[in-house]
Amino acid sequence: MNRKWQYAAAAILALAVIHVAMGLAPAPPFTLGVNLALFFTNLFVFYAAATVLRRRSGRLVLLFVAGYGALFVLLLVILNRPPLFILLVVAYAGFFGAPVMLGFFAIFVLCFVVLQPFAFETFIPLSLIYAVFMATRARATLFTRVCLGGGLAALSVVLFPLIHLGLQDSLQTLWRTFTRGDVASAIWLSLLTSTVATAVLALWAVPLAYALARVEFAGKRWALAIVDVPILVPQSVAGVALIVLLGPGSVLGSSLERLGLPIAGSLVGVVIAQIFVASPFLVKTAMTAFESVPLQYELASRNLGASAAATFARISVPLALRGILVGATLAWARAVSEFGCIVLFASSPVTAPVLVHTEFLRAGASESRPIAVLLLVICLWVFVMLQFGQTLLPFALKRQGGGGRP
Amino acid sequence: MIELSRLSCRFGDFALSDVSLRIDSGEYWVILGPSGCGKSVLLQTIAGFFVPDRGRVLVDGEDLTASAPERRGMGLVFQQAALFPHKSVWGNIAYGLRARKLPRQDIERTVGGLVDRLGLRAILARPVATLSGGEAQRVAVARALAIRPRLLLLDEPMSALDHNTRLELQAELGQVHRELGLTTLHVTHSREEAAALGDHVAVMLGGRIVQQGTLAQVQAGPRCAFVANFLGLPASAVAALPACSSKCQEMAGECLADEAS
Numbered sequence: 001m002n003r004k005w006q007y008a009a010a011a012i013l014a015l016a017v018i019h020v021a022m023g024l025a026p027a028p029p030f031t032l033g034v035n036l037a038l039f040f041t042n043l044f045v046f047y048a049a050a051t052v053l054r055r056r057s058g059r060l061v062l063l064f065v066a067g068y069g070a071l072f073v074l075l076l077v078i079l080n081r082p083p084l085f086i087l088l089v090v091a092y093a094g095f096f097g098a099p100v101m102l103g104f105f106a107i108f109v110l111c112f113v114v115l116q117p118f119a120f121e122t123f124i125p126l127s128l129i130y131a132v133f134m135a136t137r138a139r140a141t142l143f144t145r146v147c148l149g150g151g152l153a154a155l156s157v158v159l160f161p162l163i164h165l166g167l168q169d170s171l172q173t174l175w176r177t178f179t180r181g182d183v184a185s186a187i188w189l190s191l192l193t194s195t196v197a198t199a200v201l202a203l204w205a206v207p208l209a210y211a212l213a214r215v216e217f218a219g220k221r222w223a224l225a226i227v228d229v230p231i232l233v234p235q236s237v238a239g240v241a242l243i244v245l246l247g248p249g250s251v252l253g254s255s256l257e258r259l260g261l262p263i264a265g266s267l268v269g270v271v272i273a274q275i276f277v278a279s280p281f282l283v284k285t286a287m288t289a290f291e292s293v294p295l296q297y298e299l300a301s302r303n304l305g306a307s308a309a310a311t312f313a314r315i316s317v318p319l320a321l322r323g324i325l326v327g328a329t330l331a332w333a334r335a336v337s338e339f340g341c342i343v344l345f346a347s348s349p350v351t352a353p354v355l356v357h358t359e360f361l362r363a364g365a366s367e368s369r370p371i372a373v374l375l376l377v378i379c380l381w382v383f384v385m386l387q388f389g390q391t392l393l394p395f396a397l398k399r400q401g402g403g404g405r406p
Numbered sequence: 407m408i409e410l411s412r413l414s415c416r417f418g419d420f421a422l423s424d425v426s427l428r429i430d431s432g433e434y435w436v437i438l439g440p441s442g443c444g445k446s447v448l449l450q451t452i453a454g455f456f457v458p459d460r461g462r463v464l465v466d467g468e469d470l471t472a473s474a475p476e477r478r479g480m481g482l483v484f485q486q487a488a489l490f491p492h493k494s495v496w497g498n499i500a501y502g503l504r505a506r507k508l509p510r511q512d513i514e515r516t517v518g519g520l521v522d523r524l525g526l527r528a529i530l531a532r533p534v535a536t537l538s539g540g541e542a543q544r545v546a547v548a549r550a551l552a553i554r555p556r557l558l559l560l561d562e563p564m565s566a567l568d569h570n571t572r573l574e575l576q577a578e579l580g581q582v583h584r585e586l587g588l589t590t591l592h593v594t595h596s597r598e599e600a601a602a603l604g605d606h607v608a609v610m611l612g613g614r615i616v617q618q619g620t621l622a623q624v625q626a627g628p629r630c631a632f633v634a635n636f637l638g639l640p641a642s643a644v645a646a647l648p649a650c651s652s653k654c655q656e657m658a659g660e661c662l663a664d665e666a667s
Contacts, residue, residue: 297488300482300484301490302455303454303482304476304549305505305553307505319492
């Protein structure tokens, strides 16, 4: 017991000697205050090292010293930033007992010291990847972990411009932009039209998805391929196609205009363009959802006297609801993001993506940036809310759903 | 009275050929046969899920061959209960009555009666996913009985249950049949069930009915070795009977006894 205290006293003494020597050196590297602060920091590091020592693992002590050395070289020798060194070393010594926190700490140092200009942009994805990685438990082999970590890292590289963009403008700038009349109305218009488009789409896409999931017919493969056509067609092509059919000069367009229902350049035009591009997402996702509803439930319902339509409404749709909502969310997201088709076919009233484009053409990237950030933040927020909302549904259909096996 | 005349259909690997059966009101028929013999297809054809290629389904003289399942008024109990997972026990039993848009009081009365009869009062509020196999199957029976079916169809209702639960449900089904006098068609591969419940049996193989009659008749005079074996008759009784052709054993439906007669 006494021995330990002797060791501790000797170590503190040695530390004091080093700091006094530094202070008395001909060209002291630190001022007196900084030197004192460093001394107390190192005292704390000693205390933390003592708790590590108690676990009697030589390798762990070596690791601790190596981490300290790395921070020392990086922050004092290379960057010469003593305050940052003090802050980070205290955090490091404190976190060393908890490996999970230490990982976050390492990412923090990496991002905020090494990758300084992109600190937030790199810290967010890296710490998320790390969190996911730590959350993988049993049955995660090294291979799947590498797939997961590598894939997420690649994904965050792909999404890097977006994260970077999202951090460009201060909240004040964003608020000032939002209170500009044209910006607010464009964003509201985007949200409104895509919601209407999704609702109108659901009216026919959900029954179609049900039929595609339940009915076998010759040429079904072709029907499924046709459903996907809007994904394939370039947006500008879709825009031109709609103009040719419904535009001002066309037969159908001009006669509709005479009836007082202009399509191109009206709200209806925006909604039509959005339905066009969004339809595959709802049809395909809802179809998969209907396929996962066991046929037996529908047969039981028919047997009990419910017509085919009543069975659809009371059994199939409620049991596939979650998938249908996922599809509707995707379709909504696709409708909000639609630009190419709308800018050709219905560039007024101005939706938010079109506004970003015209502002860019008028005044360049710096002027259109706050609008882009606003649009990004609002869409992401709604998208996350919709995705999260699905988990609040009252029940989830189990795959094998026999309804009551022990 | 239910009459099947020369029903034939083909559905994937399963087929029916020339199935004829006459079921008088109040009788309890058991269709007995090994798996893959087409007995479930027969039941689903009667329920209206398949349209037969040939033959007719007559109920009280009315031709139901082509009518939709929801118009047949037949209560079907599936092998795995198939309770609607998004509805409560009460909602499941009341489903058929709600589909018929009956007044609320009538639904309450009918469901209440069935709940008491089958002893479901204690589990009425439970989500169906938490029911045990036996409980789920009793709810499924109540659900089928609620619509007062002209014909109760049971598709191997006990094959997914453990032994004791099976015996309980068997006793309950027998009691329900005695009290309500419902015409019942029960499909199974278990001769114990057939012996315990059926007053009539039809033995099926390869999509055909090999032999039919009252249980006593069939037990007393099996027409071939297959029927005798399937009913579990002693070896001495089997030896005297015509053996089965290889096609018959492959369930292709070629019976030596047919040629002999």
